[in-house]
Amino acid sequence: MAHDDAGYGAPTRRDYLRYGGVAVASGLLAGCVGSSEPEETETTAATETSAPTGTETGTGTGTETGTPAGDGSHSVTMEPVGTVEFESVPERWIAYDGGYADMAVALGKGSGLTGIGSADRYYTYVYDELPGVSVDLEAIEANPEVRTKEEFYELENDVHLYDPGMLINWFDWDRADVEEVSSNVGPFLGNLIFRRSDEWHDYRYYTLYEAFETVAEVFQETERYEVLKAFHDEFIADVRAELPPADERPNVFLTYEGTAEPETFSPYRLDDRGTSKKQWRDLGVTDALAGTDIENLSTTNRGELDYENLLEVDPDVILVRGHERKSAAEFRETVLAYMREHPLGRELTAVRDGRVYRGGYLFQGPIHNLFLTERAAKQLYPDVFGEVGGDERLFDRERVAEIVTGGSE
Structure with missing residues (x-):
């Protein structure tokens, strides 16, 4: 993608969200060079040793930090970005994939979605079976493949649930692009977790419920996360008890x-x-x-x-x-x-x-x-x-x- 910033001028983003802590650490994203957008395929390499086997749930360690300050501000930490400081709970948000979008919807934040990075793989029809649960389908139709700096500027989201390593390796971004959008628009927070085989992904992986716990910290919905996690754990235990x-x-x-x-x-x-x-x-x-x-x-x-x-x-x-x-x-x-x-x-x-x-x-x-x-x-x-x-x-x-x-x- 082009890196010409002409036309953006001064930062257009409201100034109440800022990176803090380690932010996008240069060492984490340095050397992340790759190519090709993913197909409807995935790869496997069981090289990560930190994830639990069997039933995957959050363990209370999905975020290294998730600290409210009592005045609405809080910090959340997730690899590869590091610690992100929020002065208030994000309202406008976007996710690259249906997995992270579904996490936000599960936390009651479906109305805040402004678009998606890959609409063809976000299956929203499951919400039809859940009374009162929905997501903004018009936003998905209007912005079905948000992957460029220009689109991030236009949408002015409070948080981007994208792994920046993915943007660099799949969509020809560089570290400067990530840092620019983070500073001028809103922070990135995400970790590519659907597979574990990309060579550029040399940082920690998260299970589904560890990543979900992190997103819950972003939206300050930890209690809702814990209730849904308990429901999930009981459901999986009941099913496993019936297996032959x-x-x-x-x-x-x-x-x-x-x-x-x-x-x-x-x-x-x-x-x-x-x-x-x-x-x-x-x-x-x-x-x-x-x-x-x-x-x-x-x-x-x-x-x-x-x-x-x-x-x-x-x-x-x-x-x-x-x-x-x-x-x-x-x-x-x-x-x-x-x-x-x-x-x-x-x-x-x-x-x-x-x-x-x-x-x-x-x-x-x-x-x-x-x-x-x-x-x-x-x-x-x-x-x-x-x-x-x-x-x-x-x-x-x-x-x-x-x-x-x-x-x-």
């Missing part, structure tokens, strides 16, 4: 293939601890690729499997990403129907058994995760939790809506 023994669980092949007539499949490995695979870890699935030499999809490995390769693995369940705008029925009528007619695809166990399903969101927040976990439980264990598309509900929508809207905490 490990040796009776299906093995799963997770893939990306955006077409309705798939011929090849980009493979994922489930040992990654990025947030996009949280539901599969919580449900104790076995990776169908375990024990094989098939490498995970990554920025450097774009290898794909054809039907002959997949027949050698022959998974019990196939989960296909890239179809989240389809209903379960539409997916079966297109993708599964095509695979059933394919001369090799029809030989796959998962295809014969009708166990080919949508694979979930790349970016998921806490509300998304409740729905995706419920869906995944039905996909993997229909005898226990009911069929996909059935009426069985594994969590209380009304209660979630009450927490989000503040009706009963």
Whole structure:
């Protein structure tokens, strides 16, 4: 992107938000050079040792600091930016992805959204099942891909829930651009957590609920966060208590293939601890690729499997990403129907058994995760939790809506 600042003139931002502490530490972002905007794919590399295994929740350490001062001002710390000082609670905000946007919505801040960095991967239809929960859809339609300095200046947000390392490595920003927007418009605070394989991401990762806790500190909604976290923890514990023994669980092949007539499949490995695979870890699935030499999809490995390769693995369940705008029925009528007619695809166990399903969101927040976990439980264990598309509900929508809207905490 161009770095010409002509036309901006004096700072247009209200002067009540400022970076403090370490701000955008030059050492954290130095050398973050990369390219290419992400596709509807992700990569995996289980190299982070600080994240818990199994059920992922906040631990009370999602923010290194989150200190209110009693006068409305407070500070929040998150890698890679460091400590950000707020003189009041942000009202206008933007997020790059649907995961961070969903966090803010879960905290009752949906009306403050001014746009999104990637609207095509923000699935807002889940809010339709939660009475009173919504987000400003007009703002999303008006600003669906906010990625340039000019757009940040125009929107004048109080906080940007973006990982600045992502802007530098995907959208051709440099450190000076990040620092300029931070000073003249509003601070950045975010950490790319949906995957754990980008070489430039050499700082701490966060689990979904650790990042959610940080966002709650930004909006001074810690109590609401804690109530939703307790609801999540109980929900996951209840589901896990009903799981069959490990040796009776299906093995799963997770893939990306955006077409309705798939011929090849980009493979994922489930040992990654990025947030996009949280539901599969919580449900104790076995990776169908375990024990094989098939490498995970990554920025450097774009290898794909054809039907002959997949027949050698022959998974019990196939989960296909890239179809989240389809209903379960539409997916079966297109993708599964095509695979059933394919001369090799029809030989796959998962295809014969009708166990080919949508694979979930790349970016998921806490509300998304409740729905995706419920869906995944039905996909993997229909005898226990009911069929996909059935009426069985594994969590209380009304209660979630009450927490989000503040009706009963």
